[in-house]
């Protein structure tokens with residue numbers, strides 16, 4: 001937790017007055033959002049776009065002014081967490097189920113910073129299952145397509161109930177054989193009718209901040 005906190009807090013040093021900020025989702029993003037709340041309290045003037053309903057609740061709790069993504073032309077800076085990242089800054093996200101909004105926000109951002117503890121950096125992606133957001137309509141057929149690709153999909157559940165995303169969709173977690181051929185997998189998934197978005201984030205990050213035992217490491 002300390003590593004996540006250090007990374008989250010460090011990232012807030014890149015925030016400037018007047019920015020439109022994208023607020024990520026997850027336990028690392030929590031520390032960043034908490035610090036942004038403190039900065040707002042001390043007079044920082046920003047507007048923020050949240051990447052999930054849970055982040056919206058947190059931002060409200062910390063009195064961070066929110067706008068919807070459709071009210072802004074672009075976002076100046078997004079700070080978000082990751083589940084796994086390789087040396088080329090390819091990442092798997094969506095462990096918290098917010099991948100669609102996270103990718104949407106990242107795609108309209110001028111700058112993206114990912115924050116993480118040292119466990120998230122890997123040589124090759126694939127130990128963490130790849131989440132994809134799928135539509136409920138016809139989901140059994142979508143799952144069958146994923147099976148046929150030998151991606152070993154598991155429908156995400158909350159206890160026994162099917163997990164429902166903020167967009168009222170489902171998540172299939174894919175256990176794909178390592179090493180993940182990221183571009184090929186992304187292309188195949190995007191070709192499946194009913195796959196809304198994947199948790200593969202390729203070429204979407206400018207800087208990473210890793211919390212470790214001695215402090216933080218920044219890679220650009």
Ligand code: 5RP
Nearest residue numbers: 026027028081094095096098
């Ligand atoms: C949510 C995400 C999170 O950024 C990712 O799961 C990292 O979470 P945490 O900071 O709690 O480890 O992609 O959809």
